[in-house]
Amino acid sequence: MKSSKVFLLLNGEVPTKLPNLSKYDLICATDGAYQYLQKNKITPDFISGDFDSLGNTPDDVEVIETPNQDYTDFDKILQILFDKGFYEIDVYGASGKEQDHFLGNLHTAIQWKSKLKLTFFDNYSRYFLADKNIKIKDCKNKMISLLPFPEAKQIVTRGLKYPLNNEALVFGKRIGIRNEAIENQVTITFESGALFIFINH
Known part of the structure; x- marks a missing residue:
């Protein structure tokens, strides 16, 4: 339905x-x-x-x-x-x-x-609070930012120019803004916390 x-x-x-x-x-x-x-x-x-x-x-x-x-x-x-x-x-x-x-x-x-x-x-963009395992389609060459709120742990990304491999993002210490999708599908997973994803038009 x-x-x-x-x-x-x-x-x-x-x-x-x-x-x-x-x-x-x-x-x-x-x-x-x-x-x-x-x-x-x-x-x-x-x-x-x-x-x-x-x-x-x-x-x-x-x-x-x-x-x-x-x-x-x-x-x-x-x-x-x-x-x-x-x-x-x-x-x-x-x-x-x-x-x-x-x-x-x-x-x-x-x-x-x-x-x-x-x-x-x-x-300028669309943005959302990510599930812990998400696939973003039709995004090649688009700017993608990962913003923890206030932190997200053990992040793994596939399809981004600057990948993360079991890394943490913490607001005030390290955030993941203005990355670039180099593949048509980007996969992002993380273990805990809250992570907003911004995709520029």
């Missing part, structure tokens, strides 16, 4: 080009990102947030208010999607603008890793 897929827009840097939205089963946004959808004549299935950055709430869209300030709007909308039974989510607008929000979004992704499949897209 094919899993349902979600397009989620956050209030970071807006996409210069939207994906084909017809491939998604549900479209949603946080309140701060809604104006971008409205400007592009896109009606989401729902928007959520505390609505501190949105003037009047729309009449033609389901509005889910989430006033709890103990959680970010990103975390709260992920909880809504999880409760609705959606587990595969493409996230746009998670980076850019305030960088503390971007780092907070990476933190949230780690918290939801066991429950949701999150793939992030911005105007």
Whole structure:
């Protein structure tokens, strides 16, 4: 059975080009990102947030208010999607603008890793929290970065210009940015920790 897929827009840097939205089963946004959808004549299935950055709430869209300030709007909308039974989510607008929000979004992704499949897209790359054994296809000549959050151990890579062989990456000591795929398929495995993979367009 094919899993349902979600397009989620956050209030970071807006996409210069939207994906084909017809491939998604549900479209949603946080309140701060809604104006971008409205400007592009896109009606989401729902928007959520505390609505501190949105003037009047729309009449033609389901509005889910989430006033709890103990959680970010990103975390709260992920909880809504999880409760609705959606587990595969493409996230746009998670980076850019305030960088503390971007780092907070990476933190949230780690918290939801066991429950949701999150793939992030911005105007420069796609990125995601890696499983411990992953194959990336169609990536020859693309720039690939490995960012531990905060560490990942016993990393083995195949298909990268600068391979890792049972090595550790630790934020603040050593990270693996701006490597290059020299094969069409790159394989990355690691034993423990959290590892984000960034693939430049």
